[in-house]
Amino acid sequence: MKDERILIKGNEAVAFGAADAGCRCYFGYPITPQNEIPEALARLLPERGGQFVQAESEVAAVNMLLGAGACGVPAMTSSSGCGLSLMQEGISYMAGSHVPGVLVNMQRGGPGLGDIGPSQGDYFQAVKGGGHGDHRNLVLAPSTAQECYDFMFRAFALAFKYANPVLILGDAIVGQIKEPVRRMPPSDAVPAEALIRSTASWRMEGYGRRGPDGRPRLLKSVYLAEGALAERNRLLAQKYASMRAECAWDCVQTEDADLVVVAFGSVARIARSAMRSLRRDGHRVGLFRPVTLYPFPAEALAALAPGRRFLVLEQNLGQMVEDVRQAVFGLDGPAKVLWHGIMPGLFASADDVREPMLQALGEVR
Amino acid sequence: MDAHALEAALRPADGEKCVFDTNPVLNERLTHYCPGCLHGVAHRLVSEVLHEPDLAPRTILVAAVGCATFTYDYFNVDGLEAPHGRACAVATGVRRARPEAVVFTYQGDGDMAAIGLAESLHAANRGERITSIFINNTVYGMTGGQMAPTTLLGQKTTTTPEGRCLAREGGPVHLAEIMAGLEGVAFAARCALDSVAHVRAAKKALRRAFEVQIQNLGFGFLELLSSCPTNWHMDPVTAARHVAESMIPVFPLGVFKDKAAAPSGKPSDAANESEHTAGGAADA
Numbered sequence: 001m002k003d004e005r006i007l008i009k010g011n012e013a014v015a016f017g018a019a020d021a022g023c024r025c026y027f028g029y030p031i032t033p034q035n036e037i038p039e040a041l042a043r044l045l046p047e048r049g050g051q052f053v054q055a056e057s058e059v060a061a062v063n064m065l066l067g068a069g070a071c072g073v074p075a076m077t078s079s080s081g082c083g084l085s086l087m088q089e090g091i092s093y094m095a096g097s098h099v100p101g102v103l104v105n106m107q108r109g110g111p112g113l114g115d116i117g118p119s120q121g122d123y124f125q126a127v128k129g130g131g132h133g134d135h136r137n138l139v140l141a142p143s144t145a146q147e148c149y150d151f152m153f154r155a156f157a158l159a160f161k162y163a164n165p166v167l168i169l170g171d172a173i174v175g176q177i178k179e180p181v182r183r184m185p186p187s188d189a190v191p192a193e194a195l196i197r198s199t200a201s202w203r204m205e206g207y208g209r210r211g212p213d214g215r216p217r218l219l220k221s222v223y224l225a226e227g228a229l230a231e232r233n234r235l236l237a238q239k240y241a242s243m244r245a246e247c248a249w250d251c252v253q254t255e256d257a258d259l260v261v262v263a264f265g266s267v268a269r270i271a272r273s274a275m276r277s278l279r280r281d282g283h284r285v286g287l288f289r290p291v292t293l294y295p296f297p298a299e300a301l302a303a304l305a306p307g308r309r310f311l312v313l314e315q316n317l318g319q320m321v322e323d324v325r326q327a328v329f330g331l332d333g334p335a336k337v338l339w340h341g342i343m344p345g346l347f348a349s350a351d352d353v354r355e356p357m358l359q360a361l362g363e364v365r
Numbered sequence: 366m367d368a369h370a371l372e373a374a375l376r377p378a379d380g381e382k383c384v385f386d387t388n389p390v391l392n393e394r395l396t397h398y399c400p401g402c403l404h405g406v407a408h409r410l411v412s413e414v415l416h417e418p419d420l421a422p423r424t425i426l427v428a429a430v431g432c433a434t435f436t437y438d439y440f441n442v443d444g445l446e447a448p449h450g451r452a453c454a455v456a457t458g459v460r461r462a463r464p465e466a467v468v469f470t471y472q473g474d475g476d477m478a479a480i481g482l483a484e485s486l487h488a489a490n491r492g493e494r495i496t497s498i499f500i501n502n503t504v505y506g507m508t509g510g511q512m513a514p515t516t517l518l519g520q521k522t523t524t525t526p527e528g529r530c531l532a533r534e535g536g537p538v539h540l541a542e543i544m545a546g547l548e549g550v551a552f553a554a555r556c557a558l559d560s561v562a563h564v565r566a567a568k569k570a571l572r573r574a575f576e577v578q579i580q581n582l583g584f585g586f587l588e589l590l591s592s593c594p595t596n597w598h599m600d601p602v603t604a605a606r607h608v609a610e611s612m613i614p615v616f617p618l619g620v621f622k623d624k625a626a627a628p629s630g631k632p633s634d635a636a637n638e639s640e641h642t643a644g645g646a647a648d649a
Contacts, residue, residue, distance in 0.1 A: 025461050051461040055454070056487035063451035063484070067427070067458020070445045075462065093448050204443045204459060206466050208422025218437050220446040 005180040010148040010170060013181050014104055015040030017152030018076055020185055022192020023102070025051040025075035027064035029083060032116045033172040034106035037078040058083040062090030062103070069094060069101040070219050072199025074156050074192055078104035080172075081114060084122060084130070091165050092131030095236070096221030098202070100159035102152070103137075104168040106175035109344040118172040118266055119344035123319040126169045127294040134233060136240045137167040139293040140248075141264040145179040153189040158246060160195040162239060163202070169293060171315070173266035173347075240295075248291035249300050253279070257286030259361050260304055262324050263313040264290050267342065271313050273350035274357055283361050293320070298327035305335035311360040313353055315342040338363065388416045392441050399506075401594040401601025403558040404432060407500060408439055410568045411471070414575055415442065424467040427456040429481075431473035432506040450481025453488035456495045467578065469496040475505045478514040478538045485540075492549025492583035496574045499540055499586065501555075502593040503612065510596035514538040517615055522596075537615060541588040545621035551583035552576075554620040557590035559608035563618070573623060582624045590616055 008016070015037050018026070026041040038054065045052045051068075055061035061077045068075035079087065084105045094101055107122045109115040129135045138158050142148045151168055159166040207214035223229040252272060254260050263271040268289040275285045288304060290297050301310075305328045312321040321339040328335045340356035342348040369389060377383045387393075390412035398404045415421045424442040428434060430449035437444030447455035452470035460468050470477075477485050477499050488495060504522055505511040511524040515537045519528040529537075545553040552574050556567035567589060574585035590612050592604035599607060 025458065027458065053457065053461060053491075056483055059451065060454040060457075060484050060487065063447060063454035064458035064461070066447070066451075067445075067455035067460075068462040069458070070455075071425075071459055071462035073462040075458070089448050090451070093446070097446065204425050204445055205463060206423035206425060206443055207441075214422070216441045217443045218445070220437070222434065222446060 005182050007178055008145060008181050009036050009176055009178050010142070010145040011036035011106065011175040012040050013145040013148035014078065014152060014168065014170075014175075015044060016181070016183055017149035018102070019044040019048060020183065021153040021156045021189065022074050022195065023050065023076050023152075023156065024073045024192070025053070025064075025068040026077065027053045027055050027061040027068070027075070028077045028079065029055050029058045029061050031058075031080045031083045033108055033175050034078050034080050034104065036175070037104060037106075058086035059090070062087035065101045065103070066090050066094050066099055069099040070097070070204045072196055072203030072205070074102075074160070074195055076102040076104065078106070080106045081108040081110050081119070081122065084125065088125070088131035091137065092129075092133055092135050093221050094165045095131075095135030095137070096133065096232070097219045098163040099219065100163050100165070100199075102155045102159050102166050102168065104170065107169065107171040115345050116172060117345050117347065118315060120171060120265060120267065120315040120319070121317075121344050122169065123293065123314070123316060126167050127296065127323070134236065136243070136294055137165045138162065138243060138246065138295075139167045139169050141169050141291060141293050142174055143265050143268050143289065144174075145177060145181050148174065149181050149183065150186050153186050156192070156195060157190040160190075160198050162243060164239065169265065171266050177266075244295045246292055247295050247297040247300065249297040250287075250289040250291055252287040252289070254286035254288060254304055256284050257308060258284045259311060259357070260286045260288050260308050261311050261313055261357060262288045262290070262301065262320070264293060264320065267313050267315050267348070270348055270350055270353055271357075274354045277350065277354065278357060278361070283358075285357060285361070290320075296323045296327065298323070301327045302331060305331045308335065309360060309363065310335070310337045311357060312337060312339045313342070313356070315344055315346075315348070317341055336363075388412050390416045390421045390441050391439055394438055396439055397435055398432065399595045401592070401604060402432075403502075403591040404500065406558045406564060407498065407589050407591065408436070410564070410571050411469075411498065412440065413568060414571050415467070420467045420575070420579075423465060424469070425459050425463065427452045427459060427468065427470045429470065429472040429476040431476050433471050433473050433476070433500065434507070436471045450476050450479070451484050452476065452481065453493070453495065453497060454484040457488050457491070457493050460493050460495055467496075467575065468494070469498065469575070471498045472500070473506070474499070474501045474503065474513040474515040478540050482514075486543070486547065489544055489584040489586065490547045490549045492551070494578045494581060494583065496578050496585040497587070498571070498574070499588045500591050501540070501588055501616065502591040503537070504593050504596045506593050506596055515540075515616075517611060539616065541586065541616075541621055544584075544586040547584075549583050550586060550622055551624040552620075553586045553622040555588040555590065555616055555618050557608055557613060557618055559590070559592070559605040566618075570620065573620075573625065577625050580625055588616070590618075
């Protein structure tokens with residue numbers, strides 16, 4: 001790996017990031033707009049002694065991920081929209097049995113078959129669990145091809161740190177945009193060998209590998225004895241609470257801002273362009289971009305609330321706005337949350353979001 | 366008492382001859398199976414095959430959902446749980462991550478032939494080095510006796526109160542024959558657990574179903590005709606007779622495919638077919 005910049009799509013950056021982060025197994029089923037991920041990994045993983053399996057369905061893919069994750073091996077799948085819907089049962093099992101794994105959702109328009117354009121309509125599914133029972137995924141939202149690369153390292157590290165599914169929530173723009181990417185592991189990257197070592201106390205491997213005193217192990221999510229499931233859920237709740245330490249966000253010119261736009265992923269980039277032009281016209285606009293969508297950086301957002309208003313920009317019918325309202329609920333001061341939705345299926349420009357931002361500024365004055 | 370201590374305690378004293386023994390692959394826990402259920406016989410056979418030779422230390426069991434959900438409670442091997450129908454997909458992930466392990470699934474007829482048919486056939490078609498044990502008792506046991514994909518024509522279940530009708534519910538699925546038709550399947554057979562002779566034949570077939578995995582030949586599949594006295598509303602003896610008289614005529618016994626039937630000195634095909642797992646993904 002040389003320190004050079006290569007021109008690749010966000011999807012390819014995901015694949016390179018996964019391979020460089022030490023992903024050993026990929027399981028997936030083709031779906032647009034993320035096909036460059038499996039296509040790149042079909043070459044990259046076998047070259048490195050890893051495994052690539054084109055599954056017969058997303059249902060099969062996520063369960064293969066469950067199997068490989070249960071063996072303590074860095075493994076991943078990727079899909080979009082409807083594919084993630086099909087995976088939810090398996091994700092719930094992974095969460096319930098503390099199995100690590102990385103899943104990528106390059107969102108497409110919905111509901112139903114929708115279209116293959118950009119959307120942030122799977123926000124709720126991603127950050128509220130998505131499957132049956134109480135469970136949470138750690139969710140990272142890249143907005144550039146570089147972040148697609150970098151976040152794969154973080155995703156595997158977090159998946160193994162918490163023995164939990166980690167979801168990369170991109171969209172058709174993030175996946176398809178072609179940008180220069182520096183293909184260098186981030187300085188805090190955890191080597192794959194260390195990830196694998198961290199699983200020594202629970203992974204499936206055959207008890208004979210654990211020496212003469214090795215005893216059989218069991219990984220499961222079913223707890224039928226009285227009180228056993230409640231105890232399991234208590235453990236999960238503790239784990240989810242401890243994940244708050246992973247909150248990450250990006251603030252751009254929020255210090256002097258009257259209006260803070262809250263946006264993630266590709267929409268944050270569109271908002272930033274509009275923000276720059278408004279700044280040139282003398283408007284004090286800032287941007288708050290959640291990088292982790294779960295845990296949601298609520299405290300950091302709340303800290304901005306005094307004296308400011310928020311405009312939530314997202315490409316859906318109103319999802320993240322609920323988390324923003326929750327974050328600033330009941331705070332003293334004039335904190336007020338406005339919302340503007342870009343309809344899934346549109347390719348929005350900075351001009352499209354300039355008007356709602358101006359309107360929001362008007363309300364500030 | 367752990368398995369090794371149990372084995373020691375039951376060792377015959379001087380002058381005694383051991384005619385039947387526990388084996389350390391099955392633990393001493395009481396099973397949840399109903400009286401007369403043949404899961405216990407199937408478990409015993411699997412445990413014997415994993416004990417001679419000593420495969421258990423490198424075995425990973427992928428359990429299914431149904432009466433077989435708690436299989437992992439009885440086998441002294443590493444075990445994990447798969448969602449309903451997905452055991453062969455989970456086992457694929459395990460196999461790809463751990464090329465050196467012995468991997469098997471243990472699934473009922475609803476799990477493998479209804480909700481999990483796609484995962485089962487595709488894992489088989491890829492020639493995953495997995496052994497799948499398919500318990501066919503023509504009924505959903507755990508949920509209380511509903512129609513299974515293998516329910517016999519005319520058989521009354523809680524969801525076919527007038528009996529299964531070909532025109533309405535289709536006919537029983539013959540999974541062993543379907544499996545035999547797939548390129549990746551190295552061994553496919555159907556045996557029954559209703560008599561001593563059939564149990565002996567089942568053990569032989571079970572051994573082959575594991576051997577093809579270990580020899581890198583591909584997917585090993587064994588269907589076992591079993592009984593469900595509870596949901597058939599029969600006593601165990603009548604239920605075993607029902608297997609012989611009503612099931613075997615519909616589900617013929619036999620080995621439908623055995624790629625390894627040729628002398629074991631022909632590993633050339635095996636080498637090619639195992640290429641996709643040659644690298645392996647696990648740690649050193």
